[in-house]
Amino acid sequence: MVEITSNITGRRIREYLEEGKRFDGRKADQYREIVIESNVSNKAEGSARVKIGKTEVIVGVKMSVSEPYPDSPDKGNLMVTAELLPLSSSRFETGPPKFDAIELGRVIDRGIRESKVIELEKLCIKKGERVWTVFIDIYSINDDGNLLDAAGIGAIAALKNARIPKYDEENDAVLYGEWTDKKIPLSKEIPFPITVHKVGKSLIVDPTKEEEDISETRITIGRTEDTIYSMQKGASKEISIEEMEKILKITKKVWKELNLKINKFLK
Amino acid sequence: MAKKEFQRPDGRKPDELRPIKAKVGVVPNADGSAMFSTGDTIAIAAVYGPKKMHPQHQQNPEKAILRCNYNMISFSVADRIRPGPSRRSMEISKITEWALEPVLMLENYPNMVIDVHINIIQADAGTRCAGINAASMALAHAGIPMRGIVSSVSVGKLDKQLVVDLNKAEEDWEEGEGATDIPISMTSDGKITHFQLDGKINNEQVQEAIRMAREACKKIYEIQKEALKEFLTENEGGKNG
Numbered sequence: 001m002v003e004i005t006s007n008i009t010g011r012r013i014r015e016y017l018e019e020g021k022r023f024d025g026r027k028a029d030q031y032r033e034i035v036i037e038s039n040v041s042n043k044a045e046g047s048a049r050v051k052i053g054k055t056e057v058i059v060g061v062k063m064s065v066s067e068p069y070p071d072s073p074d075k076g077n078l079m080v081t082a083e084l085l086p087l088s089s090s091r092f093e094t095g096p097p098k099f100d101a102i103e104l105g106r107v108i109d110r111g112i113r114e115s116k117v118i119e120l121e122k123l124c125i126k127k128g129e130r131v132w133t134v135f136i137d138i139y140s141i142n143d144d145g146n147l148l149d150a151a152g153i154g155a156i157a158a159l160k161n162a163r164i165p166k167y168d169e170e171n172d173a174v175l176y177g178e179w180t181d182k183k184i185p186l187s188k189e190i191p192f193p194i195t196v197h198k199v200g201k202s203l204i205v206d207p208t209k210e211e212e213d214i215s216e217t218r219i220t221i222g223r224t225e226d227t228i229y230s231m232q233k234g235a236s237k238e239i240s241i242e243e244m245e246k247i248l249k250i251t252k253k254v255w256k257e258l259n260l261k262i263n264k265f266l267k
Numbered sequence: 268m269a270k271k272e273f274q275r276p277d278g279r280k281p282d283e284l285r286p287i288k289a290k291v292g293v294v295p296n297a298d299g300s301a302m303f304s305t306g307d308t309i310a311i312a313a314v315y316g317p318k319k320m321h322p323q324h325q326q327n328p329e330k331a332i333l334r335c336n337y338n339m340i341s342f343s344v345a346d347r348i349r350p351g352p353s354r355r356s357m358e359i360s361k362i363t364e365w366a367l368e369p370v371l372m373l374e375n376y377p378n379m380v381i382d383v384h385i386n387i388i389q390a391d392a393g394t395r396c397a398g399i400n401a402a403s404m405a406l407a408h409a410g411i412p413m414r415g416i417v418s419s420v421s422v423g424k425l426d427k428q429l430v431v432d433l434n435k436a437e438e439d440w441e442e443g444e445g446a447t448d449i450p451i452s453m454t455s456d457g458k459i460t461h462f463q464l465d466g467k468i469n470n471e472q473v474q475e476a477i478r479m480a481r482e483a484c485k486k487i488y489e490i491q492k493e494a495l496k497e498f499l500t501e502n503e504g505g506k507n508g
Contacts, residue, residue: 231463239458245474
């Protein structure tokens with residue numbers, strides 16, 4: 001197993017990209033094949049597996065009942081966390097979450113929160129006292145680049161098939177393992193993140209691990225076709241205003257193509 | 268597009284920054300330090316280094332490591348913040364490193380570390396931007412070779428109106444489409460080194476927001492430069508400690 005991408009491989013990837021080519025024959029703005037599977041765990045309220053090429057993540061949704069936050073007494077809570085499992089790459093280690101996992105969780109959290117894709121106001125049981133908390137937990141199973149987009153798509157897929165568990169209001173107990181036929185209320189639009197990487201002069205989507213290794217900077221945009229809900233620039237290479245404008249256009253186009261593919265699985 | 272009679276809560280024009288104060292040399296012990304405030308948001312930053320990186324295994328033989336630490340003082344906001352790192356502060360620390368690295372000539376200092384400590388004393392939105400502005404000045408004040416200075420501002424969209432340098436009341440805007448917050452950092456020649464966004468906005472509006480950030484960053488750059496010059500004049504061209 002290759003641990004890191006060597007300089008010579010990196011140089012070759014850059015040279016290829018300058019001619020508009022990638023090792024696996026894709027175009028700069030072309031995604032790898034994507035497969036989404038629902039219900040990977042029957043204990044979860046909702047769950048999904050997303051494979052993009054050899055990259056794989058699983059995402060689960062659990063729910064519990066708790067007090068609302070003081071600044072949103074009539075809204076449910078949302079919590080997104082990510083774990084980069086040592087099982088999924090020789091580069092990940094056991095122990096408390098490192099920065100990459102924290103950033104991954106936070107970027108996905110913001111995309112979901114800002115887009116209001118979960119109608120949190122419908123997850124209030126008793127104003128100021130009891131509301132549902134939705135936990136979205138992301139686990140990497142195999143890292144071959146672009147975990148972030150896979151995680152965002154996985155979160156949406158898991159939410160789509162999540163059912164609300166039964167809740168015994170009198171005893172304030174969630175009856176885990178018994179579900180109502182109510183789904184988590186979701187908005188019609190499906191936002192998900194698309195990340196564009198800058199490699200040399202090229203802008204590419206859905207990098208393999210090798211490509212990700214030589215990426216100088218990345219912009220993740222959580223969006224639908226017409227609306228942007230979250231953005232994050234990662235890594236330290238600067239980019240020009242013109243490049244940023246290109247990236248906005250690329251993500252709009254890629255979102256449209258990807259949305260068609262994703263919808264087939266989510267129907 | 269924007270309605271003519273759009274009113275910001277504090278009466279500012281859309282492209283108007285809050286009153287800014289900038290000063291270097293606020294922490295005598297540090298190798299470089301600076302204060303940057305905009306409205307009621309106050310950030311101080313101190314630089315220690317370049318110095319030998321310990322532990323040794325974290326050294327990079329090709330270049331120095333920039334290590335930023337963003338921290339909000341417990342009483343900087345209405346609800347006391349529990350001291351110590353949070354997921355939010357860890358992310359902002361990293362974002363700050365990414366924002367500043369492009370202008371630093373880190374390759375001059377292999378195996379070294381440059382520590383930048385940023386503390387928010389009083390918060391009224393835009394703290395990460397104020398922190399980056401202060402840190403950028405503190406690095407220059409420390410005499411660390413730089414290609415330029417980074418300036419940072421948060422552009423916001425209140426309902427449909429784009430404005431610069433959001434304060435807390437604006438960040439919490441709920442009318443219409445609500446508030447979109449877009450913190451952006453740029454070099455003095457207009458390259459983007461940091462970009463985040465939360466809210467609801469379209470491609471064209473983001474492009475317009477970047478243009479507004481560019482203009483605002485030019486103004487902030489002048490203020491940062493002025494503060495550094497002032498220090499040099501006061502100390503007759505030389506600095507110590």
